[in-house]
Amino acid sequence: MLSGHTGGDVVRHSEMFPALRSRGLSVERTAEVLGLIGVFLDDRPSSFDRWLESKLDGLAAGIRRDVQDWARLLHDGGPRSQPRDVATVWGYLNRLRPALLEWSNRYDHLREVTRDDVLAHLATVHGSQRRHTLVALRSLFARAKKSGTIFKNPTSRIRVGQQESGVIQPLESEDVRSSVAAVTRPADRLILALAAIHAARPGAIRRLQLDDLDIGNRRLVIDGRVRPLDELTLQAALAWLEHRRRWPDTANPHLLINKQTALETGPISGVSVSAALRGQTATLERLRVDRQLEEALVHGPDPLHLAEVFGLAEKTAIRYAESARMLLGEAAEQSAQ
Structure with missing residues (x-):
């Protein structure tokens, strides 16, 4: 070259x-x-630019300009805003495209869209789809108002509504056993232990560094929280460290690496973390949720305890505690009968 x-x-x-x-x-x-x-x-056209161009196709010129400005701000960030995850931008624009196409048939600019137009479109979606659509519309119109292309935000005072969450259900034993049987490689066994025992998210598992594993003191640090290292996780970690020696000269500080990242310093991909349990009912996310619910069932539905053990936000801890309280109540009623 x-x-x-x-x-x-x-x-x-x-x-x-x-x-x-x-x-x-x-x-x-x-x-x-x-x-x-x-x-x-790098003279390749951006995949995001190609995708955005396809989503803007068919919109009225004035609406297109505002939507393009909003989408790029979400993706790239600005002086007073952080860039959003590309999946968020995809989700927002995909959800709004039907409404934007409909409005483009009648209007040339977003400033012509009224509150009644917004409510009419929201009436066509329900549940979580309505909430997500309204959140995306609020974001779009707030940006347009800030940039001065509209005079009044038609989404003002339209309530999103409280999301009602169902009772979190525990996993079936057969599903857990199936996932345990599916992991055969040392890395996958450690990943499963981290999710099922320590309720670690896939992102936190990817970020783990070698220094986060303290075998001598039987401690593990996950996203800044120190956790005791149980025997099962310890054995899985030791087996993985033995396997990891096949890359003795790697400079990668992450605990989990593979043949690609051994030549770099970054984490393994999200696909690598979840690949072994693809198709299983007890995925990493379900195992993580099940572990937190188990804690609430065994130690009592105490949100403060859950927040302390897993670092959960207040509302999340309360939801787990409420689910555990309802499950324990149902079990008590069945026992009495």
Whole structure:
């Protein structure tokens, strides 16, 4: 790639495929090296830009400008706002597109949309879909009002409503056993233990560092919270550390690595964390929820205890406590009968 390079030249991503593919070399790794020495130019069109263009297609020009400005602010952030996760932007715009297309048939600008228009569209969706749609509409119109393209926010004083949550149910023993049988690799066994015993989220599992595991003192630090290291997790961790020695020269500080991340310093992907339990009823998320519910059932439905043990937010801890209280009440009634 650098055979004809002179000072000031750059290597474009579009130029790399012919030279590298015939030699079976990694474009990603080559781009990384060229980027480190300052001669790489990524000229690929952004996947987000392509997606956004497709979602803006069919909108009236004035509505399109406001929606594009709002979506880019969500994605890229601004002077007083942090960038949002791309999945949030996708979800917001996908949810609003039917309404935006309908309004584009009648209006040229968002400032023509009335409160009645918003209520009419909200009447077509129900439950969580209504709540999510209203949240997205509020975000869009708040941005348009701040930028001065509308004079009045038509979503003002429209209540989102309180989300009613059902009783959290424990997992069936057969489902848990099926997930335990599905994990055969040392890394997957450790991941399952972290979720099922310590209620660790997939993101927290990915972020774990080697220094977070203190085998001598039987402690584990998950997202800043110190937890005792039980025997099952300890044995899973020891088995994984033995397996991890196949990459003795890696500089990656994360506890969990694979053959790709052993050459880097970043965490494994979310797909790598959840792959072993794909298709199982007892997924990592369900196991995490089940562990927190079990704590409430065994030690009593005390929100303060749950918040202290797992670092839960107040409302989340109360929900687990209420579910445990109802389940315990049902069990008592059945026993009495």
